[in-house]
Amino acid sequence: MKATSYMNPYVAGVLLGLVLLATVYITGRGLGASGAVKSVVATSVKAVAPTHYQSAAVYRDYAAEHPDGPMKSWLVFEVLGVLIGAFISGLLSNRIGLKLEKGPRVTNKTRILTAILGGLLFGFGSQLGRGCTSGSALSGMAVMSLGGIVTMMAIFGGAYALAWFFRRLWLR
Amino acid sequence: MGPLVPDLLSNEFSYVVALVMGVGFGFALEQAGFSSTRKLVGLFYGYDFTVLKVFFTAGVTAMIGILLLGHLGLLNLEYIFVNPFFVRSALVGGLIMGAGFIIGGFCPGTSVCAAAIGKVDAMAFIGGSVLGIFLFMEGFTWLEDFYKADSRGAVLINEALGLSRAQWALVLTLVALAAFAAVSWIQHRVTAAPNELLAFSRRRVLTAVAVPIGVVLLVMLTPSRDEYVMARLEQRAASGECQPSIIDADKLAYELINNYFAYNIIDVRSRAEYEAFHIATAINIPLEDLDQLEYRPLFRQRLKANVFYGNDFETTKRACLLARFHGDDQGLALRESAAEFQQLFFAPEPLPLEPTRQQLTVRVFREEAARKMEEIQAAVSVRAQPIEKKVRVVQGGCS
16 A cells, blocks of 8 residues: 655644643653663663663763663653654554665665664764753753754754765765 | 643653653654655755754744743743753754764654654664764763863743743744745755645635734733733732731731741741741741742631731732732731841830830830740741742753
8 A cells, every 4th residue: 555645744743843832731841762762771781781880970870860760761651652653653654664765876784884873973962962853952942942942053053064975875 | 730740740640641742742753754764854955844844833833832821820931841051062962963863864753753664774773872872871981071061051042032932932933934935945946846835825824824923922912820910919909909917016926926826927038038037937938939839728728827928018918919819818918027027026226215104015025025936936947848849840851
């Protein structure tokens, strides 16, 4: 079956905005994503190198902020929800299936390697910038946070500034 | 009054909320097409501006919604998490994320979304972000100084620009609308497809422009609920319809000595002023906090009379009326200010050379009262203060 087309972006935007608004109204905080990956990292370190987890200051701080363990975090539950919600959406619109999406001039190997590299940079940057596109930029815009809006401009500004150099990855 | 967590909903239950909101988040992102990496990077090459449209629409919708809820008194904007601003790490972190975006083709939220529908490249991206965060954590010792440099606290952009919330909301809404017009024109030039905005009927476009601007203007031009309540109260007070009952210093002292347990003395000055001097047994609730939900039971109870005092009678009256609005129909306002009360009992003026009998009686009473009030205060100082508000929102952003 053919995949149905995407939702009108403005309608999707209003929908997303209302989800964010409800989140702020109920919990007083915005949405996020990279924090859940951080929980995964902390859990892995705790399992693989428990002594390191207990001795390194950065993990000690993290453990103090998450007394019930790294996975018991608001963002972990939220991101589980994202997985479910996106899956439902994909199911309704016939978009489920293993697929590798890439620019027309790129090999599969290059795409996987650049995806890993991009993820690495984004993960690192999200920790330095205290939040990613969701937690810092989108939620920051909604609550009028100066830090969030500066981070947002840096993310998109940085991507635009580098777009020309990486055009071979994406353009014909 | 929102936010509902943690006063009306427990923190545990907020995990359920997290799951439900996540489902909505993921659904909206996937429906918008954020599970497709080529659609995402289209923003940076001008062939697909979906990201900008969805992102800006969502941000503006939520922002105006928050503004409106605050205006209507349904959401306390003081308690919302605002991302702290560390200038250097925000800029450099953002630039690194920008590089990650153009190289990897995703951001963390969209990669989760794309992985959910089976995109292998998104799974690779998530793997990469695990590595990136791990590197950050391991390198934190070296990064810490830079990470914590140039801290500005939780600054709001409207404050930084010297605007009100509503003014900034108007600015951002206009910027977003201008951006929508601009990108649909650019997309039309780059892809040679017809300009998509022209496909919508003029009426729909007009509605889409008028609704957000209309709501922001409404917030700008009408008084907020708090202002409205206060104006109404003052109007009623001025017309003499709703005067607070007044108690004077000697009567209050007498009552305190004889049955202090029948009164709640409430100091509505600032914390620092309260700590410098307060009337025996008084608790401190600064005037601007009086309308908070947690104090309602105090105003509604009928076991003790609430007595308010402040820096001047105007403030005291205001506090008393505010409490009355929230259900306190036997509240009393102290005629004297805190400073006057302190002077009367603890630093009295010297008696005239030949005091009248009445002056002497008053003096003896006040000296006795001052001593007893100190005793009472010492006895009850262990009694609990209203519980100080802990930081209500533990975390936010991506921490």
